[in-house]
Amino acid sequence: DSIEVLNNYIILEDFDGSKIDIDRKSEREKLGVEEDDFVLGYAGRLSKEKGCEHLINAMPHLPKNCKLLVAGTGDEQAKLETLIKNHKINERVSLLGFVKKIREFYTLIDCLVIPSEHESFGLIAIEAQALGIPVIASNIPGLNEVAVDQESGILFERKNSEDLAEKIKLIMNDDELRNKLISGGLENVKQYNIQAYYDLMIEQYSKLM
Numbered sequence: 001d002s003i004e005v006l007n008n009y010i011i012l013e014d015f016d017g018s019k020i021d022i023d024r025k026s027e028r029e030k031l032g033v034e035e036d037d038f039v040l041g042y043a044g045r046l047s048k049e050k051g052c053e054h055l056i057n058a059m060p061h062l063p064k065n066c067k068l069l070v071a072g073t074g075d076e077q078a079k080l081e082t083l084i085k086n087h088k089i090n091e092r093v094s095l096l097g098f099v100k101k102i103r104e105f106y107t108l109i110d111c112l113v114i115p116s117e118h119e120s121f122g123l124i125a126i127e128a129q130a131l132g133i134p135v136i137a138s139n140i141p142g143l144n145e146v147a148v149d150q151e152s153g154i155l156f157e158r159k160n161s162e163d164l165a166e167k168i169k170l171i172m173n174d175d176e177l178r179n180k181l182i183s184g185g186l187e188n189v190k191q192y193n194i195q196a197y198y199d200l201m202i203e204q205y206s207k208l209m
Contacts, residue, residue, distance in 0.1 A: 004204050007145075008123050009197035012189065015103060015130035022104050031094055031108070037067045038172050041109030041133075043102060043124050044116075046074030051115035051138065054161045056083045059092060061165035066172065067092050069109060071099035106131045111171050114143060117159060122146045125153065126192045129185030134178055136167050152188035153181060 013019075025035070033039055044050045052070065059068060070080075070093065077095065084093050099105045106112070112128040112135050119142040125135045126146055137143040139155035147153025154171060157163040171178055190196070 006197060006200055006204070007192060008121050008126070009192050009194045010123070010126055010130060010189070012130055012193050015127055017107065017131050020103055020107055022107055024107055027104075028108055031069065031096075032091065033067055033108075034065070037065050038063075038111070039109045040066065040068045040168065041071070041105065041112045041128075042068065042115070043071040043099070043105065043112070044114075046070075046072050046076040046080060048076060049117050049119075050074075050076075051117045051159065052076065052080060053083060054115040054159055054164060055113050056080055056087070056089075056093065057161035058165040058168065059089050060087050061162060062168060063172070064092070066168070068094070069105070070095045071097075071102065071105050073098050102127070103131070106133055109133060111136060111168070113164070113168070114138065114147075115164065116140065116143065119143050126189050129153075129189045132182050132186060134171055134181040135185060136164070136171065146188070146192075148184070148188070150177075151181075152184035 042052055042055055046052055084090055106128055112133050114122060114125055114137040116138050118140055122143045125137060125143065128135050129152060135147045135153040137147040137153055137155055138158045140158050144155055147155065149155040154167045156167045
């Protein structure tokens with residue numbers, strides 16, 4: 001009864017897609033993405049707990065027009081490069097390294113995947129939702145609070161690459177579901193605006209006073 005949780009927030013105005021100046025088609029072409037490709041995105045540290053290996057292991061189960069862009073660096077990079085080579089998916093997966101302009105990165109993808117084995121929250125899910133990007137995430141505490149299954153995201157079984165592949169196929173093949181998740185995400189992100197955070201914080205301080 002003595003604990004109140006204030007979730008992280010974003011400044012929604014910073015994730016207004018109309019203010020991001022980028023030629024999506026041209027930038028995707030530079031990365032080897034063709035017009036009819038469906039592009040998955042991963043953004044985060046390349047570390048064990050972030051679970052990027054589970055996403056790479058899902059790629060062989062997906063159609064060849066499904067590509068993956070990975071933004072991030074970390075001590076798992078060599079292992080991931082070996083996985084990509086062993087799966088013979090070098091032409092479908094691009095490790096971009098550290099990406100400074102993360103908002104521009106989001107605009108290049110069709111779906112954000114967060115395959116973490118454990119997570120405290122899920123700020124990148126909120127950022128993607130604010131830009132109208134569907135989110136697929138591990139069904140774990142933290143992530144399943146910001147990506148509610150079938151409403152503001154799709155959840156898959158933790159560390160299960162085959163289940164992840166099936167959920168990605170759902171997003172790829174069902175326009176109605178994809179649009180529903182986009183709308184749900186845009187609605188969900190409103191509660192994580194900085195103003196909402198500020199109001200809750202002032203409310204808690206007022207109670208203490």
